[in-house]
Amino acid sequence: MKISDLVSDDAAYVSRKAWTDQRVYELEKKGIFAKAWLFLGHESQIKNPGDFVQAYMCETPIILARGEDRKIYASINSCSHRGLPVCRADHGNTKRFLCPYHNWSYRVDGSLVAIPQEKLLTNKPDKSVLGLKAVPRVESWRGMIFGCFDESVQSLDSYLGDMRFYLDAFFERFDNGIEFIGAPHRWTINANWKLPMENQLGDVNHGPFLHSAVIPAEANEEIFSVGWSAVPEPGHGATFRLMPEGTDNAHVAWGMEGMGAILGGAEIQEYLFEIQAKAAERVGNIRSRMKGLTYGVYPNLSFLWSNTSFKVSHPRGPNKVEYWSWAVVPADAPDAIKKILRTNYSSFFGPGGILEQEDSEAWMQQYLGSNIDFADDKPYFYGLGLGEEKPHPDLPGMLSVTANEYYARAFFSRWRSALEAVNDSRELIASSKQVSADDI
Numbered sequence: 264m265k266i267s268d269l270v271s272d273d274a275a276y277v278s279r280k281a282w283t284d285q286r287v288y289e290l291e292k293k294g295i296f297a298k299a300w301l302f303l304g305h306e307s308q309i310k311n312p313g314d315f316v317q318a319y320m321c322e323t324p325i326i327l328a329r330g331e332d333r334k335i336y337a338s339i340n341s342c343s344h345r346g347l348p349v350c351r352a353d354h355g356n357t358k359r360f361l362c363p364y365h366n367w368s369y370r371v372d373g374s375l376v377a378i379p380q381e382k383l384l385t386n387k388p389d390k391s392v393l394g395l396k397a398v399p400r401v402e403s404w405r406g407m408i409f410g411c412f413d414e415s416v417q418s419l420d421s422y423l424g425d426m427r428f429y430l431d432a433f434f435e436r437f438d439n440g441i442e443f444i445g446a447p448h449r450w451t452i453n454a455n456w457k458l459p460m461e462n463q464l465g466d467v468n469h470g471p472f473l474h475s476a477v478i479p480a481e482a483n484e485e486i487f488s489v490g491w492s493a494v495p496e497p498g499h500g501a502t503f504r505l506m507p508e509g510t511d512n513a514h515v516a517w518g519m520e521g522m523g524a525i526l527g528g529a530e531i532q533e534y535l536f537e538i539q540a541k542a543a544e545r546v547g548n549i550r551s552r553m554k555g556l557t558y559g560v561y562p563n564l565s566f567l568w569s570n571t572s573f574k575v576s577h578p579r580g581p582n583k584v585e586y587w588s589w590a591v592v593p594a595d596a597p598d599a600i601k602k603i604l605r606t607n608y609s610s611f612f613g614p615g616g617i618l619e620q621e622d623s624e625a626w627m628q629q630y631l632g633s634n635i636d637f638a639d640d641k642p643y644f645y646g647l648g649l650g651e652e653k654p655h656p657d658l659p660g661m662l663s664v665t666a667n668e669y670y671a672r673a674f675f676s677r678w679r680s681a682l683e684a685v686n687d688s689r690e691l692i693a694s695s696k697q698v699s700a701d702d703i
């Protein structure tokens with residue numbers, strides 16, 4: 264089988280193997296996760312020297328930390344001596360990580376401080392080259408920290424490109440930006456990592472059906488009538504409602520109006536209106552009328568504007584994903600508002616959230632459907648709205664109605680090219696089975 268057999272040239276068909284094949288997964292590691300900017304965390308999580316949080320880049324465990332020099336460091340959490348994780352806590356503040364096996368100790372920036380055994384030895388090892396393996400590129404944008412294993416990757420700014428225009432429609436509404444509150448929710452789903460991603464790149468089409476009990480009919484009507492799907496560049500995506508000029512604040516505020524009313528009543532409404540009143544000044548007329556839905560940043564970061572949550576879909580093989588999910592709030596909002604927003608997030612999109620449970624079930628069923636026998640010659644149809652996407656005079660990228668699946672075709676075209684770029688023969692190469700920690 265060739266890689267080109269996985270995704271048709273127009274990306275209107277995607278093979279079931281793209282979702283289930285171990286060889287495809289290995290190519291994804293080389294072609295995507297070794298080369299793309301991957302989300303690590305937010306600066307608000309590591310404000311002070313010595314602060315650290317755990318993160319992952321695909322399956323590789325990372326320590327993200329603020330060094331004594333206040334700079335941000337990302338290191339692989341694996342001792343240079345025999346590979347044990349040197350940091351066991353999910354987050355905290357420390358001066359040193361102490362490996363439990365032979366007690367080599369490391370600064371939070373990853374440099375090696377001491378080898379207890381060396382006092383008994385004459386030839387002292389060169390500690391300056393024995394630090395933790397550093398992630399070679401670490402950059403931030405609007406407080407969002409990303410890392411990349413490819414030293415020659417383009418800057419984070421240019422990687423995000425015009426996606427920044429859409430992200431700023433949210434970020435730039437607040438005087439002091441946003442902050443992540445608390446540790447992430449983390450849970451595993453028996454699904455392929457790409458489906459949660461595809462879902463949030465632009466699949467608002469399932470809302471009225473899968474979530475029929477939760478999403479009010481008026482909200483769906485609004486999405487049909489003024490909803491847009493934007494692809495600033497292939498692999499990134501943003502969906503939003505663009506409310507007509509003159510829409511009153513109550514109907515444009517932040518994309519959270521209904522849920523805010525349910526959970527927070529007048530207090531949250533008032534706060535949202537206040538933000539909305541200044542929105543045009545801060546983000547310009549057109550973006551002030553955007554009421555966001557879902558966003559995706561290639562390859563595996565998503566943002567649910569309407570529930571203020573960032574999520575990363577960490578692969579754990581082709582058949583499992585570890586989902587990390589943070590509540591996000593405006594940094595200078597009063598505590599009571601932050602609390603309401605957090606409750607709003609966890610009620611809908613935390614691991615026990617009403618919508619999240621419905622989505623997770625769909626994603627699991629999709630994996631099973633992709634893995635059934637005798638159906639390999641029946642690829643999935645991604646052709647809805649094929650060729651109907653077009654540029655917009657005021658918005659960057661390609662735009663379409665939300666029913667158009669261009670967001671997914673664009674993702675899979677980029678995905679196919681990324682896999683082909685690391686496999687000269689363009690054939691899927693068999694390899695020995697990998698054993699994951701869960702198999703032991």
Ligand code: FES
Pocket residue numbers: 342343344345346347362363364365366367
């Ligand atoms: S494995 Fe870490 S000190 Fe030996």
Ligand SMILES: [Fe+2]
Pocket residue numbers: 469470473474618622
């Ligand atoms: Fe959903």
